[in-house]
Amino acid sequence: MRVDAPTRLDEAMTTIAEAIDRQFEQLLTSPDDLRTRLYAAMRHAAIGGGKRMRPLIVKASCDLFNVGFESALRTGLAVECIHVYSLIHDDLPAMDDDDLRRGKPTVHRAYDEATAILAGDCLHDLAFSVLVDERTHPDPFARCELIRALAQASGPMGMAGGQMMDLTAQTTPFDLPTVTRMQQLKTGALIAFSVEAGAILARVPEDRRVGLRGYARDVGLAFQIADDLLDVEGDAHVTGKAVGKDAAAGKATFVSLIGRDQAREQAELLVAQAKAHLHSFGSEADLLRDIADFTIRRTH
C-alpha cells in the first residue's frame, strides 16, 4: 500500500518548481542596455508559472540511474526553455491567438508581437547553451547526446512539426491515427526526451531504454487526452488559460473523436500500461509511477 504517494509527488514538484525558478532567475539576469525589454519578456514567460512537468519527469528519470541533482536540474531547465519558447510562439496571433497563459497575459499581450517572437527565439538558444555547459555533464559525449535528442524532439521531426500538423487541423478533418500522430510529435516528443534524459546522462545503453520509451509513449498520450478533457471540462480560472478553444475551432481531438467517457477510459488504460513498462525497476521508479497517475488526476 503506497499511502505516501501524493506527498512524495507534491514534494518533488515543489522542489523542482522552486529550483527551476531559481535557475531561470540566474539565466535571465538582464544586461543594463536596450535588451531589458527582451529579458523582461523572457522572465514574464519563464518565471513563476507552470507545473514544470518536463523538468519533473527529467528528475524522475534521473532517479532511476542515480544521476546527480545538478545534471537533472540543468537538463530540466533546458527542456523547460524549449517548452516556454513554444508556448510564447504558439500563443501568437498568427498561431493560436491566446491572451491568457498560466493565469497571466501572454507575452505578446503583455509586451508586443516582435518582442514575443524574439523572446521565444532567445529561450530556444538558451536551451542549447544550458545543455552544452560542463555543469550539465562533464563528458562532452553525453552533452552531445542530450543536444541531439533535444534538437530532434523540438524541431520538424518533433514539437514544431506537430504544431504544423495541428495548424492544418482546422481545415483538414483528422481521424484518430492522425490526431495520435500529431500529438506524439507536438507534446509527446518533449515528454519522451524528458523520460530518456536520465538514461542519456547515465550513459545507459540503448537496449536498457526500451521500457522507458514505452512509458514515455503511453504517458505522453495520456497527458494529451487529459488535456483535451480539461479543454472540455476545465475552468479557465483553474487551468489559467482559455478553455473550449478546440471545439470552437472545430478541431478534432481525442474527446471529439471518441467521446468523453471513452477518452477517460483510454487515458486510464494508458497510465496502467505506462506503469507496467517500469516493471523491471524497483522503488527508484516510484516518482515516474506517481507522475503517470498524476497525468489523469490533475485539474490544470
Next chain:
Amino acid sequence: MRVDAPTRLDEAMTTIAEAIDRQFEQLLTSPDDLRTRLYAAMRHAAIGGGKRMRPLIVKASCDLFNVGFESALRTGLAVECIHVYSLIHDDLPAMDDDDLRRGKPTVHRAYDEATAILAGDCLHDLAFSVLVDERTHPDPFARCELIRALAQASGPMGMAGGQMMDLTAQTTPFDLPTVTRMQQLKTGALIAFSVEAGAILARVPEDRRVGLRGYARDVGLAFQIADDLLDVEGDAHVTGKAVGKDAAAGKATFVSLIGRDQAREQAELLVAQAKAHLHSFGSEADLLRDIADFTIRRTH
C-alpha cells in the same frame, strides 16, 4: 601582385553556394504527411538564394588550419540555418514587415505567418542537429565548442539581442556607439562565429585566435556599413530586397550618423585593418583577405 584574386573568390563562392544548396536539399527532404507545407516553406527560404557569405567565411577560416571540406561545409550549413531562420522571423509583419527577400516573396507572403514562424523555429533546431552530428567533427568536445559558440552568437547575447536593440531604434535616438554595439550583436556575432569556426574545428588554442577575432570585428562592421550604404544607394532589383527602409523608418545608421563619404572611408579603413590582423598567416589566408575586400565591393 595578386591578379587571381577575383577568380579565386568567385570560384570559392560558387563552390560553397552549390554545396550549401545540395546540403539543404538533403536536410530538407519532406516527409509525406501534413508537414509538407512546413518543409516547402523552409526550402523556399533556404534553397537557391543568398551569397552564402557565412558558409564562405567558415570555409576560408577552415583553410587557415587545414580543416577538411565536410567539416567546413556542415559548419557553414549550420550557421546558414541560423541566418535563414533569422531572415524569416525578421521579415514578419510584427518585425520589419518585408515582402521581398533574395528577389522572392518572403516566407510569410508566399505561405502564411504561422508557417513562417514555425519554418524559422525548425531551421533554428536544424542548425544544432547539423552541428551535433559526428560528420561535422569526430570529437564530441569540438562539437560542443561549436554548439556553445553558435548558441551564444545567435541568442540574446548575439544576433537576437541585436535585433531587439534594432527594434527600439525607431523610438530611441541612437548614437554611433549604440549603432556599433547593436550591429556587433545583430550581424557581427554570426560573422565572428564563422571566422572562429576553423579554429574551433582545428582545436587551435585561445591565444592563437586573437588575430582572427580582430579580423572578425573589423570585417563585421565593414560589412554592415556597406549594407547601410546599399540601403541608401542600392537598387531593389539588384539587392533583391526593399531599399531605403531604414531612412523611411527614421532609424539611425552609420550612413545617417556620419554621412555617405565618411561611411565609405570608414569601411575601407576597417577592411585594411581586418587584413592587417591576418599578418601572421601566409597564402592560406588569401580567401579571408579576398572576403574582406569583397565586403565593400559588393553590390548586393
